[in-house]
Amino acid sequence: MVSIIKKIEFKLISPQEAKKLAVMEVTKSDLYDNDGFPVEGGPMDPRLGVIDPGLKCRTCGLTMEGCLGHFGYIELVKPVIHVLYANYIYKLLKITCRKCSRIMTKKVTQPKKCPYCGEEQIPIKFEKPYTFIEGENILNPLQIRERFEKIPDEDLKDLKFLGGRPEWLILTLFLVPPVLVRPSITLETGERSEDDLTHKIVDILRINQRLKESIEIGAPDFIISDLWELLQYHVATFFDNSLVGIPTSRHRSGRPLKTLADRLRTKEGRFRHNLAGKRVNFAARTVISPDPFISIDEVGVPLVVAKDLTIPVYVTKNNIEFIKTLILNPSWPSANYIIRPDGRKKKITDENREEIAKEIAPGYIVHRHLQNGDIVLFNRQPSLHRVSMMAHRVRVTPWRTFTLNICTCPPYNADFDGDEMNLHVLQNEEARAEAALLMAVPKHIRSPRYGGPLIGAEHDHVSGLYSLTKDGTEVSRETALQLLFEIGVEVELPNKNKFTGKEIFSYLLPKDLNIEFKSKSGVKTVIKNGKLIEGVIDANAIGREKGKIIDILEKEYGTEEVHKFIDRVSKLGIKWLEKLGFTIGLDDFEIVSKENEEKINSIIENGKKEVEKLIEIYKKGELECLPGRTAKETVEVRIMQIVSGIINSVRKVIEDSGVFEKENCAIMIAKSGARGSLLHLIQIAGAVGQEQSLGERIHRGYTGRTLSHFKENDLSLDAHGFVGSSFKTGLKPYEFFFDAVSGRGSLMDKSLRTRHSGYLERRLMNALQDLKVEYDGTIRDNRKIIVQFNFGEDGIDPSKSNWGTIDIKSIVQKFVK
Amino acid sequence: MKGININKEILDHYLVPKHIILNEKEKNELLQKLNISEQQLPKISINDPIVKLIGAKEGDVIKIIRKSHTAGESIYYRLVVKI
Known part of the structure; x- marks a missing residue:
């Protein structure tokens, strides 16, 4: 029977309820007696649940599988503050009258007086994690509890304090969690090692006992308050052992104890480790390397990996002979283990190979090695979009890395500077069929984002x-x-x-x-x-x-045809490049003749002179401002215009010299669009041009100047990042510095921007993750509420479109001639 | 929203798409076509200026004809709800 949870309520637990929840009172601090049996009334009492297999629970009669454990309780001699509620206690204490315990929300007078009884209030200080000071005196938990007890229910209602009475924020009864929450481990030596929580409970019990005895014999006040403080410390660290302001509670070895809060919130805690991060079997991870001679939908799998990863095969009368040959094969391709029809596993070893080959019959499952052609999933983090995880065909290699065709790097955003990738072996026919039909690399050649080819020829191919x-x-x-x-x-x-x-x-x-x-x-x-x-x-x-x-x-022509084409091309x-011998060197950049070099130099000189003239006019104050700009801004704009004029003329000189028709290797790379552009060639052979920072000429540095090479308030080209040299001839020291400034700037900008936009995208995807196209074409969320009536308003799947549209014209032309 | 007069000119603004109130028959046809209850439709507040201007009541379905970059024109439906 499936029942639906209608409501979950979180509220404070009262001491009475807690007592009802518990099955016994824990009074003794000893765990086991001399014979090794758990002490009755101790923290390991068998009534708190069973952790040993075969035994029955003393409370509910169930075995280890069925019994969820039962709570115990400790009657605290003196109340203590529940640290995790300390903030609420402080907030409540501040507005509670110290005499009549009414909630003082009405008017505030100076000095503060209770509007009900007129009692003057003393400001309360909160010292983390659990000390409250009123004026000069420390308020002990008992006093706080007394005040809270007197708060009328009506006042709490006005305050919207829901889910219990405020005095329950101060513990008088300590609930001991069941042993299942804190199982003890038996070491190989036969010694028992207890859980950190059990240690903590023992501490609480001991101090509680000592406190009780001290009160009974009428010990001096300072001893009692010291013990009380200690009890408070142990109860507090039981809940949270990483509190600020108090020493962390440690194990005998000096290791900090892992108590309740640490179980939940750390990276190894329940949330981040167990709930948000799950691990799988039948997966492998290693470094990737390129292999241009395997197909784009293949992945090279190291032999050692292929021998470890397995695929379950059901033995039938059709494949039994094939499986027998696998089992009998001492090396790859073989099988690792069999599963008998009753579900028992048997490992295949060199000794029992023949025995097992004889044993298997239809109904057995054999876990065979990964073989060529098996469908696997291949993935690289961060898995930002669907093409971060695609289905590949296995090709077993003798190497130690995964290999993939370089054409499939862009969807994964992979390179080979040490990247690692993950591989998952699909375990049933349904999954393999689905992966092969929907996730295969050839099905993702057209990008689902912009509707154009995402996979294509790369640098050397082009x-x-x-x-x-x-x-x-x-x-x-x-x-x-x-x-x-x-x-x-x-x-x-x-x-x-x-x-x-x-x-x-x-x-x-x-x-x-x-x-x-x-x-x-x-x-x-x-x-x-x-x-x-x-x-x-x-x-x-x-x-x-x-x-x-x-x-x-x-x-x-379909995915099959492009797949073949990309592989071959x-x-x-x-x-062809191997035959040709394709390489670039310094000679490839000897594309500017002596004559043209002089021309370029004179262009730069003239530009500099022009700028100087402009600066002279500006310094005289005769410069005519551009609309909406100050004279200072105007001169910058005008200088930038001159600079772009210089760069354009330099480019023209090189282009007009006809070198780009000559085609050496470097020029060929740029012209074919394999990598780089003509601009880069000009920067190498002609002049680098203007370096920029924050979208302007470089101005930062000392007061009035960028570097100590220049005079103050020098506005000339040289002083603000114009690089007239080329990378081939080499940069002057100050030019080199400017190049570094702009290089660092763009590096920082890039890394900051990708981080920012990555997080924006993550948030967007989390918000949209449950939306799905239903069979009627509407987009609905998981409550089946319509979000959009037609996907993207036009109902087009970009990965099956022509750049996001449908090219009706060419389709019609194909059929009507 | 008391005392605030809504400018009728917003209806003519180029960013405000055309809003039409569906009659009972059209509404039922729409719900039947999509095979949904009215609560599964996207919502619009009864306090939305455009709802006030065209005089739609709670429970009405408004048909919105929008300009679209991808489809040229797209049709959207929203259910008028309180707050």
């Missing part, structure tokens, strides 16, 4: 294809055959001795593909009937996020 397909690349028949064989294309080549790169690339395309688009460098690229006729293949064709060919293959790029 520059390789660019180099291969540009006009004039010709290879011999042997090279062509070898390239095509290496990437897994088996075709019969036409009878000729020279092949262009474009022809080789065309073998990767479907025979009926027709597209035209602009390549990265601006040239038109034409593909007709699956043949690259004109133009080059670069980032705009096969790159991530903007690759036209990948986009169209995914849309019109990335291999082709790399294999």
Whole structure:
């Protein structure tokens, strides 16, 4: 029977209720007698529950599985404050009259007088964690309790003090938790080691006993108050042992005791360790490395991992022979253990291999090793979105790291500077089918965020294809055959001795593909009937996020086709670069001639002079201000205009010299869109340009100047972060400093921004986590309340769309010709 | 909200979408179509200026025709509730 919880109430427990809840009074501080049996009336009394298997509970008669344990109680000789309520006690004490115990909420007079009885009030101080001082005198728990007892119920009602009487905030009865909460451990030596809570309870019992005896023999007041204070300390640390202001209670060895509050709130506590963080079996974690020659939906699994992770297989009459061969195999692929039909496990060892192979029959479950082609989940933290966890096919390798194709790095945001990733082995057919159909890498080539390709060719693939397909690349028949064989294309080549790169690339395309688009460098690229006729293949064709060919293959030929294409195109790029020998060095940046260098220098000199003239006008006070700006701001704006003029002219000089048509390796990388841009080449070979900090020229530093290299109030280009040198020629010391300023600035900005936006996104996702698209297309939360009537107002799933829209025009064109 | 006069011009503001009160028949058709109780609809406060202006009562369903970046125009329904 399922019953629904209608209401949960949290309230204070009264001493009477607590006594009713308890099954016995705990009076003795000894745990076990000389024979090793628990002492009757001690903290380990068998009436408090059973922790030994086989025994029956003295209270409820159930065994260890059924009995939840029972509370005991300790009658405290003197009341003590419940530390976790100390703040409430303070708040209540402040507004309670010291004579008549009415709640004084009405008017405040100076000096404070009770509005009911006129008694003058003495201000109360609270010293953490449990001391209350009225004027000069310490209020003991007994006095506080007396005051609280007298508070009329009506006053409490007005105060909205719910869930019990305030005097219950001060403990007169201490509830002893059941032994199940504080089980003792038997060490190998046969010695018993008690739980920290039990130690604490023993402390409380001892002090309580001593206090009782001291009162009975009429001991002096100071002894009694010392013992009372000690009792208060032990009860307080029982609840919370990390209180500020009192020493932490320690074990004999010096280790702090872990008491109730520590069980809940620490990182190893119930919340963060057990409830928020759960652990699983059949998982592995290790460092990742790249392998461009495995498929994008594969993952390389080390042999040692494959031997440890298992998949349960039901033995049937169809697979029994196969399973027998596995069991008999002494190394991988084998099996680790079997589960008999009665549920008992048996480990397979070298000794019992043959025995077990004979034993198995339909109905047995065999946990076999991970094998090539098994479906597993692969994940990298932080798991921010769905593509942080995808399904891969296993490929067992002799190495010690997981390997993955570099094309699948972007969705995981992975690199190989020491990143580790997790692998989970799915344990049943249903899970494997679901993962293979919904979570497989090829199903996530189109991003669910913006509807474009998320997986595509990366750096070397792009520059390789660019180099291969540009006009004039010709290879011999042997090279062509070898390239095509290496990437897994088996075709019969036409009878000729020279092949262009474009022809080789065309073998990767479907025979009926027709597209035209602009390549990265601006040239038109034409593909007709699956043949690259004109133009080059670069980032705009096969790159991530903007690759036209990948986009169209995914849309019109399906995931299988793009999957194959990405695998082959990335291999082709790399294999071609291997043949070519692709490298960059300092020589690649010898792109500015002596003549042009002088030109650039004179451009910079002229710019500097122009700025000087401007500054002169400004210092004379003759500068005409821009609307809405001060003269100071105006001069900055004007200088920035001159600076961008300088940079533009420098770029023009280099571009006009025609070096970018020459195409060495460095230029090719930038032009194909593999990495970097022409701006970076200009910074290396021409001039670095203006360094910025906080979106302005660099102004920070000493008073009136950035560095001691300059005079105060010097507004010139040099003094505020203009770098006229290039990275190749080298920076002057002050230029280097400015470069470091702007570099540090952007580094800090980046790390702060990602942290901030990451948290914003996390909060948003937590708020939206239960929303789901129902079968009728509406978005509802877990109470089935409608949030949106149509997903995204247009009902489009971006991961199955054309950049978030549906391209009706091209669909119609396909069918109507 | 006593003593505050709501400016009728807000109805003409370009950021305020069109609000229409559904009649009983339309309301029932909508609930039937979505197979929900009225409490499962998104809510709008009876104190909302636009609700006051078009004179909707508690329990009415308002149809809102919004401009949308993705769909051009989108239709939304909200149930008028107290507070």
